[in-house]
Amino acid sequence: MTFTVYENAVFHTLDPHNPTASALVADEGRIRFLGSVGEAREFAPQARRIDLGGAHAMPGLADSHIHTAQFALRQAEVDLSPASSSSEAVALVAQRVAQLEPGDSTSWIFGGRWNHRAWDQTELPDRHELDAATGSHPTALHHSDLHTYWLNSAALAYLGIDAATPDPVGGTIVRDTSGSATGILLEAAGFNAGRALEEVTRDALAKLLPSALRTLVRQGITSIHDIDGMDAWDAFSDLHERRELPLRVNKIMPVAVLDHIIEQGVRSGQGDPWLRRGGVKIFSDGSLSSGTCLMHAPYGHSRSEGLAVTAPEELNRLVKLANHNGLSAAVHAIGDRAVSNALDAFELAAQNRTSLPAASNRIEHVQHIARRDLPRLAASGALACMQPASCTSDIELVDSLLGDHDVLSYAWGSILDAGGAVSFSSDAPVEGTNPFHGLHAGTTRQRPNGFPAGGWQPEEILTRSQALHAAATSHTRATGEQHLKGTLETGKLADFIVVDRDPVSCTPLELHSTHTLMTVIDGRIHWSD
Structure with a gap:
């Protein structure tokens, strides 16, 4: 066994039967002992010891609902949260388009965290605004609540969405007065697009x-x-x-x-x-x-x-x-x-x-x-x-x-x-x-x-x-x-x-x-x- 003693700390165990300890002994990924420093050293006398300098410790925390892929991909996305209008959001997207290599006419543009409810004008945007800035670059921008997508015409074409495309069950393809898709996809329509873009x-x-x-x-x-x-x-x-x-x-x-x-x-x-x-x-x-x-x-x-x-x-x-x-x-x-x-x-x-x-x-x-x-x-x-x-x-x-x-x-x-x-x-x-x-x-x-x-x-x-x-x-x-985790x-x-x-x-x-x-x-x- 290769024991490690983490000592000289206040371990808040969240276990009501043993709420605190000053040392924890670990081996093969498991907790083998919790108690005082002296008891831990006696339990594992030849162990490697790590002095935590009187700090506080607690069980590892959990994030029990996280969109990890979207969290990771946002590193490469255009952040639209600073925008206070659709035109400001489009301007941010245009800046990304300008950074693409000369001659690149088809690379995707992804962005997110726009929120029309926080804009000066709270109407939903449409594809025409995006088209002017993005041209042939397919562009997909997700709303801050992750339930709505804003797409340009190239992205709609990629997904095969046109005036004849029916609304999916539980979702809406927003349309203009002529019946054409505006580029806004709500709920199941947006989720379907997200899966297609994986x-x-x-x-x-x-x-x-x-x-x-x-x-x-x-x-x-x-x-x-x-x-x-x-x-x-x-x-x-x-x-x-x-x-x-x-x-x-x-x-x-x-x-x-x-x-x-x-x-x-x-x-x-x-x-x-x-x-x-x-x-x-x-x-x-x-x-x-x-x-x-x-x-x-x-x-x-x-x-x-x-x-x-x-x-x-x-x-x-x-x-x-x-x-x-x-x-x-x-x-x-x-x-x-x-x-x-x-x-x-x-x-x-x-x-x-x-x-x-x-x-x-x-x-x-x-x-x-x-x-x-x-x-x-x-x-x-x-x-x-x-x-x-x-x-x-x-x-x-x-x-x-x-x-x-x-x-x-x-x-x-x-x-x-x-x-x-x-x-x-x-x-x-x-x-x-x-x-x-x-x-x-x-x-x-x-x-x-x-x-x-x-x-x-x-x-x-x-x-x-x-x-x-x-x-x-x-x-x-x-x-x-x-039986495995959540408390020490x-x-x-x-x-x-x-x-x-x-x-x-x-x-x-x-x-x-x-x-x-x-x-x-x-x-x-x-x-x-």
Whole structure:
């Protein structure tokens, strides 16, 4: 055995039976001992010892909902977030076109993070503006919420979209008065385009993914639940085969491949502690910012109830098909009716179930939930996978569009009080990946500048302990790995981080500024400042 003793630290284990220790002994990727420095040295007298200098340590953090491929690819994209109008966005794209090699007339231009709701004029843009700047370069620009694409004519032609192309189920190809596609693709239409473009970006993803994963490791993230397509699975698998995967991955798979993976015998939980198969992602609705999240009552200027991206009957069928074949379901549900539909599907699938997935079902986002559904969520055993940073980003949007609704928004406290389970995540690149920013939002419901005073809907604020478990522990419920990670206990994986302050007792603003000094995965140092 080759023991390593990490000593002279305050280990916050998140294990209520043994909440702190000053030394941890690791061997072959597992925690072999937790206790005092003297006890650890007695347990492993010949071990390599690493002095942590009195710092604080805690279990490695998880990002349980991240679009890793899109997060990686954004390194090569045009960042449109500074734009305050469509013309400013087009100007940024034109700058990228000007940087291309002379004579290059067909290279793709990718960009993202435009948000028409933040523009001076909030109308959706169209392809004609892009065409003037991009010419023959196919151009695809995703909205900041990842539910809408803005394409130019060359990209529409590549995808085979014209006036005769029908809207896909659960999506919209926006058209002008003549019936021609404007270049805006909503929900399923945009998701279909994204899948078609995976082949275009596959080589770039393989090149950019390693550095993106190392960024997460530096931030203290030791496990992720990836929510992107099968191109990401291929890239993760390639890194894993070369033993170059720097953190642990649970890969959620798109529902488009459900029949295929059932035929292959794929089941949730297959794999090893580094790379596992997760559940199947199914869209119940869209997003609030696009006006497509599905609510029980009309909202916004259009007074629409939103969009069922997957009709309830089909959602029921897909969840049952997945669950009965050993695959958990990860249902995207932002609106309160979408959450109700997801819970209906879980309950129906549980009836006369002959096969049980290795991990629980989950609902992605749960941004808005009806009070009556809180006990149903708890009874279903499903994990509410939520994004605390989105809460503080969306304060004005929610107040504006749903201010007259009797609905709970970002109801982490209410879900836990009802007996449910909440896991924190980023939804990157929708939000940033720094997990301590999410912890700050979860424990204050404020932005770093202190707005709003007392926190937005403060009854939903989490205690520090609840938030730390949401960031480090709860995600294991969705992977069936409660026995492996999430807390620091003897026998579990030696995944932990060393930080520059006490994460349990520091002030909320100090929590936001917490810096990771060291990331240890499998007992080995993967990052050190």
